[in-house]
Amino acid sequence: MKKAKDIVKAFYESDIANDASIIEEFFHPQVKATWNGVEGLNTLDFNDVSDFFADIRKNYKDLRIEISHLFQNKDSVSIRYKYYVRAIENPDEEIGIAHFICIWEVKDEKLYRGYQISQPFKDKDEEDTSYDEVKL
Template sequence: MMKQAKDIVREFYDSDIANDASIIEKYFHPNAVLTWNGIEGLTNLGFDKISDFFADIRKNYKELKIEVSHLLQDNDTVTIRYKYYVHPIENPDEEIGIAHFICIWEIKDEKLYRGYQVSQPFKDQDEKDNSYEKVKA
Protein backbone atom coordinates (compact mmCIF):
# COMPACT_ATOMS: atom_id res chain seq x y z
CA MET A 1 0.00 0.00 0.00
CA MET A 2 1.35 3.41 -0.99
CA LYS A 3 1.91 6.01 1.71
CA GLN A 4 0.10 9.31 1.57
CA ALA A 5 2.31 12.24 0.53
CA LYS A 6 1.54 13.99 3.82
CA ASP A 7 2.73 10.97 5.81
CA ILE A 8 6.05 10.87 3.92
CA VAL A 9 6.70 14.55 4.63
CA ARG A 10 5.64 14.17 8.28
CA GLU A 11 7.94 11.15 8.76
CA PHE A 12 10.90 13.02 7.28
CA TYR A 13 10.44 16.08 9.50
CA ASP A 14 9.89 13.83 12.55
CA SER A 15 13.08 11.83 11.84
CA ASP A 16 16.42 12.24 13.64
CA ILE A 17 18.09 14.27 10.89
CA ALA A 18 20.89 15.47 13.18
CA ASN A 19 22.09 11.97 14.03
CA ASP A 20 21.10 9.59 11.23
CA ALA A 21 22.90 9.97 7.88
CA SER A 22 20.66 7.31 6.28
CA ILE A 23 17.66 9.67 6.44
CA ILE A 24 18.62 11.41 3.20
CA GLU A 25 18.59 8.27 1.04
CA LYS A 26 15.46 7.03 2.78
CA TYR A 27 13.38 10.17 2.14
CA PHE A 28 14.90 12.01 -0.84
CA HIS A 29 14.46 10.96 -4.46
CA PRO A 30 17.85 10.54 -6.22
CA ASN A 31 16.81 13.34 -8.63
CA ALA A 32 15.53 15.63 -5.87
CA VAL A 33 15.90 19.37 -6.26
CA LEU A 34 15.22 21.91 -3.52
CA THR A 35 14.80 25.51 -4.69
CA TRP A 36 15.48 27.58 -1.57
CA ASN A 37 14.86 31.30 -1.24
CA GLY A 38 16.70 32.44 1.89
CA ILE A 39 18.94 35.20 3.18
CA GLU A 40 21.56 34.42 0.52
CA GLY A 41 19.03 34.63 -2.31
CA LEU A 42 17.81 31.80 -4.49
CA THR A 43 19.72 28.51 -4.32
CA ASN A 44 19.04 25.21 -6.10
CA LEU A 45 20.18 22.12 -4.21
CA GLY A 46 20.30 18.71 -5.85
CA PHE A 47 20.48 15.44 -3.93
CA ASP A 48 24.23 15.77 -3.16
CA LYS A 49 23.93 19.36 -1.92
CA ILE A 50 20.93 18.44 0.23
CA SER A 51 22.99 15.59 1.68
CA ASP A 52 25.91 18.00 2.30
CA PHE A 53 23.57 20.45 4.07
CA PHE A 54 22.39 17.80 6.53
CA ALA A 55 25.95 16.50 6.99
CA ASP A 56 26.86 20.02 8.17
CA ILE A 57 23.91 19.92 10.58
CA ARG A 58 25.21 16.62 12.00
CA LYS A 59 28.74 18.07 12.40
CA ASN A 60 27.65 21.21 14.22
CA TYR A 61 24.62 20.26 16.30
CA LYS A 62 23.83 17.55 18.81
CA GLU A 63 20.13 17.82 18.06
CA LEU A 64 17.85 19.46 15.53
CA LYS A 65 14.29 20.04 16.70
CA ILE A 66 11.61 20.90 14.19
CA GLU A 67 8.39 22.51 15.37
CA VAL A 68 5.64 22.16 12.74
CA SER A 69 2.65 24.48 12.69
CA HIS A 70 1.01 23.48 9.38
CA LEU A 71 1.05 20.38 7.20
CA LEU A 72 -1.34 20.45 4.24
CA GLN A 73 -1.76 18.04 1.33
CA ASP A 74 -3.15 18.51 -2.17
CA ASN A 75 -2.75 15.25 -4.13
CA ASP A 76 1.02 14.53 -4.28
CA THR A 77 1.99 18.02 -3.08
CA VAL A 78 2.49 18.87 0.59
CA THR A 79 3.04 22.26 2.20
CA ILE A 80 4.75 22.43 5.58
CA ARG A 81 5.42 25.43 7.84
CA TYR A 82 7.98 24.92 10.59
CA LYS A 83 10.78 26.29 12.78
CA TYR A 84 14.27 24.86 13.38
CA TYR A 85 15.77 24.76 16.86
CA VAL A 86 19.27 23.38 17.45
CA HIS A 87 21.37 22.18 20.37
CA PRO A 88 25.04 23.07 19.68
CA ILE A 89 27.64 20.37 20.30
CA GLU A 90 29.60 22.80 22.49
CA ASN A 91 26.57 23.39 24.74
CA PRO A 92 23.99 20.61 24.24
CA ASP A 93 21.72 21.95 27.01
CA GLU A 94 21.19 25.20 25.10
CA GLU A 95 18.37 25.38 22.56
CA ILE A 96 18.66 28.06 19.88
CA GLY A 97 16.00 29.05 17.37
CA ILE A 98 17.55 29.19 13.90
CA ALA A 99 14.92 29.94 11.26
CA HIS A 100 11.32 29.83 10.06
CA PHE A 101 10.46 27.86 6.93
CA ILE A 102 7.63 27.21 4.53
CA CYS A 103 8.26 24.44 2.02
CA ILE A 104 6.14 22.91 -0.72
CA TRP A 105 7.17 19.35 -1.56
CA GLU A 106 6.18 17.33 -4.60
CA ILE A 107 6.34 13.60 -3.86
CA LYS A 108 7.48 11.08 -6.48
CA ASP A 109 8.02 7.35 -5.92
CA GLU A 110 7.17 7.94 -2.22
CA LYS A 111 10.13 10.33 -1.81
CA LEU A 112 10.71 14.07 -1.58
CA TYR A 113 11.24 15.08 -5.19
CA ARG A 114 10.80 18.82 -5.82
CA GLY A 115 10.90 21.33 -2.99
CA TYR A 116 10.20 25.05 -3.03
CA GLN A 117 11.31 26.58 0.26
CA VAL A 118 11.37 30.06 1.76
CA SER A 119 13.16 30.80 5.03
CA GLN A 120 13.91 33.71 7.29
CA PRO A 121 16.14 33.93 10.35
CA PHE A 122 14.69 33.38 13.80
CA LYS A 123 14.48 36.44 16.06
CA ASP A 124 14.16 36.50 19.86
CA GLN A 125 10.73 38.15 19.73
CA ASP A 126 9.46 35.19 17.67
CA GLU A 127 9.06 33.19 20.88
CA LYS A 128 6.33 35.63 21.96
CA ASP A 129 4.28 34.90 18.84
CA ASN A 130 1.64 32.20 19.33
CA SER A 131 1.22 31.34 15.65
CA TYR A 132 2.77 27.90 16.21
CA GLU A 133 0.43 26.87 19.05
CA LYS A 134 -2.34 25.47 16.84
CA VAL A 135 -1.22 22.87 14.35
CA LYS A 136 -3.11 22.32 11.11
CA ALA A 137 -2.12 18.77 10.19
Protein backbone atom coordinates in the same frame (compact mmCIF):
# COMPACT_ATOMS: atom_id res chain seq x y z
CA MET B 1 1.00 3.30 -0.98
CA LYS B 2 1.90 5.97 1.56
CA LYS B 3 0.22 9.37 1.46
CA ALA B 4 2.49 12.25 0.48
CA LYS B 5 1.57 14.08 3.69
CA ASP B 6 2.67 11.11 5.80
CA ILE B 7 6.02 10.92 3.97
CA VAL B 8 6.73 14.63 4.49
CA LYS B 9 5.68 14.46 8.14
CA ALA B 10 7.84 11.38 8.76
CA PHE B 11 10.88 13.14 7.31
CA TYR B 12 10.45 16.24 9.45
CA GLU B 13 9.94 14.09 12.55
CA SER B 14 13.03 11.95 11.83
CA ASP B 15 16.38 12.24 13.61
CA ILE B 16 18.19 13.87 10.71
CA ALA B 17 20.81 15.38 13.05
CA ASN B 18 22.06 11.94 14.02
CA ASP B 19 21.15 9.55 11.20
CA ALA B 20 22.75 10.04 7.76
CA SER B 21 20.70 7.18 6.26
CA ILE B 22 17.60 9.37 6.37
CA ILE B 23 18.72 11.20 3.22
CA GLU B 24 18.49 8.09 1.05
CA GLU B 25 15.33 6.96 2.81
CA PHE B 26 13.39 10.17 2.14
CA PHE B 27 14.94 11.99 -0.82
CA HIS B 28 14.46 11.01 -4.45
CA PRO B 29 17.80 10.56 -6.31
CA GLN B 30 16.72 13.33 -8.73
CA VAL B 31 15.55 15.70 -5.99
CA LYS B 32 15.61 19.38 -6.82
CA ALA B 33 14.99 21.84 -3.99
CA THR B 34 14.72 25.56 -4.69
CA TRP B 35 15.40 27.58 -1.55
CA ASN B 36 14.81 31.31 -1.09
CA GLY B 37 16.73 32.40 1.99
CA VAL B 38 18.84 35.22 3.36
CA GLU B 39 21.58 34.42 0.82
CA GLY B 40 19.17 34.57 -2.13
CA LEU B 41 17.98 31.76 -4.35
CA ASN B 42 19.73 28.37 -4.21
CA THR B 43 18.93 25.15 -6.02
CA LEU B 44 19.99 21.93 -4.33
CA ASP B 45 20.31 18.46 -5.83
CA PHE B 46 20.67 15.18 -3.93
CA ASN B 47 24.36 15.75 -3.11
CA ASP B 48 23.69 19.33 -1.95
CA VAL B 49 20.89 18.15 0.35
CA SER B 50 23.14 15.42 1.70
CA ASP B 51 25.97 17.92 2.30
CA PHE B 52 23.59 20.37 4.00
CA PHE B 53 22.47 17.79 6.54
CA ALA B 54 26.04 16.50 6.99
CA ASP B 55 26.92 20.06 8.07
CA ILE B 56 23.99 20.01 10.50
CA ARG B 57 25.27 16.75 11.99
CA LYS B 58 28.81 18.16 12.31
CA ASN B 59 27.78 21.41 13.97
CA TYR B 60 24.83 20.52 16.16
CA LYS B 61 24.17 17.91 18.82
CA ASP B 62 20.44 17.99 18.16
CA LEU B 63 17.96 19.41 15.66
CA ARG B 64 14.31 19.72 16.58
CA ILE B 65 11.66 20.72 14.09
CA GLU B 66 8.40 22.21 15.31
CA ILE B 67 5.65 21.84 12.70
CA SER B 68 2.73 24.24 12.83
CA HIS B 69 0.96 23.51 9.53
CA LEU B 70 0.88 20.53 7.20
CA PHE B 71 -1.51 20.35 4.23
CA GLN B 72 -1.80 18.03 1.23
CA ASN B 73 -3.24 18.64 -2.23
CA LYS B 74 -2.79 15.58 -4.46
CA ASP B 75 0.96 14.79 -4.46
CA SER B 76 1.98 18.22 -3.11
CA VAL B 77 2.41 18.94 0.58
CA SER B 78 2.81 22.36 2.22
CA ILE B 79 4.56 22.55 5.57
CA ARG B 80 5.36 25.42 7.93
CA TYR B 81 7.94 24.78 10.63
CA LYS B 82 10.76 26.10 12.82
CA TYR B 83 14.26 24.71 13.40
CA TYR B 84 15.68 24.53 16.92
CA VAL B 85 19.22 23.32 17.60
CA ARG B 86 21.53 22.43 20.45
CA ALA B 87 25.13 23.31 19.67
CA ILE B 88 27.84 20.77 20.43
CA GLU B 89 29.60 23.40 22.55
CA ASN B 90 26.46 24.10 24.61
CA PRO B 91 24.12 21.08 24.53
CA ASP B 92 22.02 22.33 27.45
CA GLU B 93 20.71 25.36 25.54
CA GLU B 94 18.23 25.00 22.71
CA ILE B 95 18.03 27.94 20.32
CA GLY B 96 15.72 28.72 17.44
CA ILE B 97 17.54 29.30 14.17
CA ALA B 98 14.97 29.70 11.37
CA HIS B 99 11.37 29.67 10.16
CA PHE B 100 10.44 27.78 7.00
CA ILE B 101 7.57 27.26 4.61
CA CYS B 102 8.05 24.55 2.02
CA ILE B 103 5.99 22.90 -0.68
CA TRP B 104 7.09 19.36 -1.52
CA GLU B 105 6.12 17.27 -4.51
CA VAL B 106 6.39 13.56 -3.75
CA LYS B 107 7.36 11.01 -6.41
CA ASP B 108 7.95 7.29 -5.84
CA GLU B 109 7.20 7.91 -2.13
CA LYS B 110 10.19 10.26 -1.83
CA LEU B 111 10.71 14.03 -1.64
CA TYR B 112 11.18 15.03 -5.27
CA ARG B 113 10.65 18.78 -5.84
CA GLY B 114 10.87 21.30 -3.04
CA TYR B 115 10.10 25.02 -2.99
CA GLN B 116 11.23 26.55 0.28
CA ILE B 117 11.37 30.01 1.85
CA SER B 118 13.19 30.68 5.12
CA GLN B 119 14.00 33.55 7.41
CA PRO B 120 16.21 33.73 10.49
CA PHE B 121 14.74 33.25 13.93
CA LYS B 122 14.48 36.38 16.09
CA ASP B 123 14.29 36.47 19.90
CA LYS B 124 10.82 38.04 19.81
CA ASP B 125 9.55 35.10 17.73
CA GLU B 126 9.04 33.12 20.93
CA GLU B 127 6.24 35.56 21.80
CA ASP B 128 4.37 34.71 18.59
CA THR B 129 1.35 32.45 19.11
CA SER B 130 0.81 31.41 15.48
CA TYR B 131 2.57 28.10 16.17
CA ASP B 132 0.36 27.34 19.18
CA GLU B 133 -2.51 25.88 17.17
CA VAL B 134 -1.02 23.10 15.11
CA LYS B 135 -2.81 22.27 11.87
CA LEU B 136 -1.84 18.80 10.74
